[in-house]
Amino acid sequence: MSSSVTGRQTASGGPGFLKRSQPRYGEKAIKVLLVAASLVSVLTTIGIVIALIPPAAEFFGKVNFGEFITGTNWAPLFKPPHFGVIPLVGGTLMVTLIALLVAVPLGLGAAVYLSEYARPRVRRVFKPMLEVLAGIPTVVYGFFALKALTPLLQDVWPVGDPPQVFNALSAGFVMGIMIIPTIASLAEDSMAAVPRALRDGAFGLGSSKMQVSTRVVFPAALSGIVAAVVLGISRALGETMIVAVAAGGRPNLSFNPLEGMQTMTAFIAAAGIGDLPTGSTGYQTIFAVGSLLFVMTLVMNLVSIRLVRKYREVYE
Template sequence: MSSPAPRKRAAPGSPGFLRRSQPRYGEKAVKALLVIASLVSLLTTVGIVIALIPPVVAFFGKVSFGEFITGTDWSPLFEPPHFGVIPLVTATLVVTCIALLVAVPLGLGAAVYLSEYASRRVRSVFKPVLEVLAGIPTVVYGFFALKAITPFLQQIWPGNDPPQVFNALSAGFVMGIMIIPTIASLAEDSMTAVPRSLRDGAYALGSSRMQVSTKVVFPAALSGIVAAIVLGISRAIGETMIVAIAAGGRPNLTFNPLEGMQTMTAFIAAAGIGDLPTGSTGYQTIFAVGLLLFAITLVMNLISIRLVRRYREVYE
């Protein structure tokens, strides 16, 4: 009795060489879930824009766009009302700049230490502890700024002009502490992803660890570091509770961080819980300021994408 003929295999390079014997339904299911997740993010963004546009159109039907963008007096709930958003934008930028002055040096320093200096055991302990800061509720940060940082600054501040009870300095300082984990974690991931061969080559040429960190690893991971900083900026601009509690609720066109001021997010939070009639001009200001905040964040993300593409390093 003759044995069955052996099954022929496709030769390498032939059309059937890499053909699957059976369909992989699990892989298709995972792909479908990933597509759905991407669509949810996209549709959420589109939904936010669609929800903002009708009230904003109605608002600018009553208020001049030029007055809104260039005006320096913001009092939409008083008589006569004024709708110049510059004080809110200025306060947002002042608090964000203070936060970056705290978060960028400390965050990048922590990232360099974790990536280049810390041992594996220290990194496994230190990084989770650092990231715990990101899980603290922002309302706790706000009360910490109001009840701890502001009194401390008032005690040690030289001269006869100490910080006010509500001020941008303490709010920005605490906000910087809040975004340190965001910048440090993402920057450290980018530095760790730099190939070990670049470090070994620099060490072989006699470079010190500091030189390797600052002149080899840091430039190679620049795209990821820039993305981490821009993400920290976006989070600082969109933060609400810290500035609502510690920075104050009075629109104030000033660059003095010792004074109280109201940011865009603080105004949205304060006006959103008020007794504003739906459809009124005061109610519509919430959406106008929200759309401006959305536009600023979008511009920051576009700049981030451009910088990341420009400084991206590709390794083989």
């Protein structure tokens, strides 16, 4: 009898009845804001493409694409003009390579130390201090390379001709210091996400700390480490102020990092603040070089996405 009464009370909206909740307009508004925030990067990319395509297409209507992509003489403002972009691409790759030679070993070494060797108290102090480097304005890095590092290298250079006043070596070295926090922080986060059980199992088999770090944790976090390195490369490719201040403004197709070189971003910055008439071929070179840099970064990111998916480890 009591059970039937309870059933009637529940069905009629008694104490046991679960009422339908009111619409949560706040949650819907937050969801809309989050979707809008996620679309900002997509719309920004689309806007960049829309801004680049018409001037670049007009430029390639006047200049042969084969000459642009394979030519070794870049002098768009001289008479007769030359539009071979290879010296700018070579300078960009040279500075980026030097930066990676500095940032990858130091950044990954810092990540391994913070993740596997540092005590929690030390990690809480060192990681924010490391990330402070990412907040220093890049123009400060550029003047440091020009006024401090280059004179130091000129004084201590052991053999041959010392570095020139503007050179790729100083710019690349300082750029590598700049991207260390990017690589170290993201790689450390990936290593910290590796389950503790994998470490305990390796220690139980008699592995040393170094073996666990390099043969267990590092491979398990490889997808995140690849993403960190690729993000560092992207930042190095797109850096402007360091190379504009310290690497020089003369297009130079050379394999000698002691010489001055001009990168793609440095040319865009120099030409963009000049007195080039809008719509002229010289002005349109800015968009042609920018389009090439955009395509290079896009291809690199697509390759990195494939590598990340290939080496991704999923743990429960």
